[in-house]
Amino acid sequence: MELLTNILAATVVAGTPLLLVALGELICERSGVLNLGQEGMMLMGAVAGFAAALSSGSLVVGLAAAILAGIGMSLLFAFMAVTLAANQYAAGLALTIFGTGLSAFLGAGFVGQSIDGFTRVAIPLLSDIPVVGRVFFDQDPLVYLSLLIFACVAVFLRKTRGGLLLRAVGESPEAANANGLKVLVVRYLAVAFGGGMAGLAGAYLSLAYTPLWTENMTAGRGWIALALVVFATWRPERVLLGAYLFGAASILHLVLQGLGWKSSTELLAMLPYLVTILMLVLLSWNPARTRLNTPLSLGQPYRPGR
């Protein structure tokens, strides 16, 4: 029981960065913009967060810096993909390549340093519930924050006027424009939200998960999150479920080793990527269903008027 509880708690921790970045990308894609630059924005968030926290001594300052870095990166993307109507695939790839290079460049001086990251804060009473208490209510503050953001995103999309406008822009920018909506403004905001969330997810890695900075420390999580949004058929509840599922896959090798399974670390490290492909297969084999769920204008640049 003890072991299971610990595994579940570790699953939530491993799933949290995925949840954060995937919620951001979910909003972004619901507005019709596909940003493949998640990996680059996360890396920038991770390095900015670490650098700011190290030099200021405050983790909150680190978080703010990470979010700003993510937003800054996403605005670069938005300028290309939304204002200049460039190919979103190419622009997103550019963002990832640029972010990978820039973060490694900026972070070169921080390799090998460490800070005191976020630690667990138990919520009184709730954390006394067996199993669930440890898994959800005895975690670091960012886990709580991610659950709060999840709730906000879910309510925003379903219950608010803003969510309706966002979905309208994603399904049919022409119709939204005809109804007087500023399509480009909505898309800019959605992209910026995605950037902020990716920055936050990066900071989770460098300030809580492993409180240090190494080059390419995201290890493909930005890409896994993109697959996660497809897996979740663009619904927040399924993003939550999927994030923890992928979180479980990414700690499976630790669990197996803990149980005395003798296998190579490298082979087990493939698991999250294999699981991602498997999930894509399960979710995509029926193209009609994929079409039904995809925001209709996803990946299509929009130019107002003329």
Added chain:
Amino acid sequence: MLLLEKRPVDSTLMRWASPVLALVLTVITGFVLFLAMGKDPVDGLKFFFITPISDLIGLAELGLKMAPLLLCAAGLTVCYRAKLWNIGAEGHFLIGALGASVMAVQLVDNSGFWVLPVVLLAGVLGAMVWAAIAAGLKTHLHCNEILTTIMLNYIALNLLLYVVHGPLKDPYGFGFPQSVMFSDSALLPALIPGTRLHLGLAFGLLAAVALWVLFARSFIGFQLNVVGQDHRAAAFAGFGARRLTWFAFLIAGATAGLAGASEVTGPIGQLVPQVSPGYGYTAIIVVFLGRMHAVGIVAASALLALTFIGGEMLQIAMNMPKAVTGLFQGLLLFYLLTCDAFIHYRVRLKPSAHQSTKAAVTAAHGEA
């Protein structure tokens, strides 16, 4: 107010001027960056762009880095022309290196002219199988090729790390994760004696020629172009999208696999964990910068090869982080895509609403 206006016809001039403009903008940014870091910008740019290739050894090193970029980019061009977003060149490359290494270690006690071709073929076939996974996932299970190829890259990297730490590890290698040195018969001959430049560059240039023939002279190249430009038109014409997808992915696998195989049988001579400094990803920039054209990618691969050795030079000469290479490459692609917008659009001065009303009023007065 500035307004972006769609051109009636795409600008051919801008299509070819855009990479040059992007390079100029990148250099300017680099200049500012050096200043901001308190380094001499002229020296910095000289160390990055000129010093590395100012002698024969340097030029040979440029060719050495150019070979894998050119091979990977040639294969990716076939995919991107058909709008198949294969990001998997890195994975194909690693599997190519892995396949060739496994064969070379098997044949380490053999000599003869046949050893090298067999080793290279093992790498090429391995990478083609790897690319076929992504092709099959796309054509039969409708999986997005961007995501599957990226995942396959990470899997390939871990597979290579497993093999080099496990089955292929040299038992007498003092615990280092590396294979035994290959036999001389499994090594690529040097192109210029006395330098590290090997036959791989010739493979790259041949691939560029083949690419030109494919798109300028062959029916299948035409079909790939049509599929890329208008999927529906291609379907009406009866061009099999599945068949073309398989063709493009297998070509990409073969060229990148050959690049990987040439890397381990060329400058390295054994399998090591750091086979690739990201050639497969940089090749994506080469394709865009080279305008998906055979001649263009040759020039672009030379420029990006320079970013690798320029970065190393800056590290040695000015004590800058090696990551300056990645930063430069990212900036270049960024500026390129920005400049590319002006292939389809032009900037026009649009009078603001207030001004245009005033103009209309003045005009009305003039008439009266």
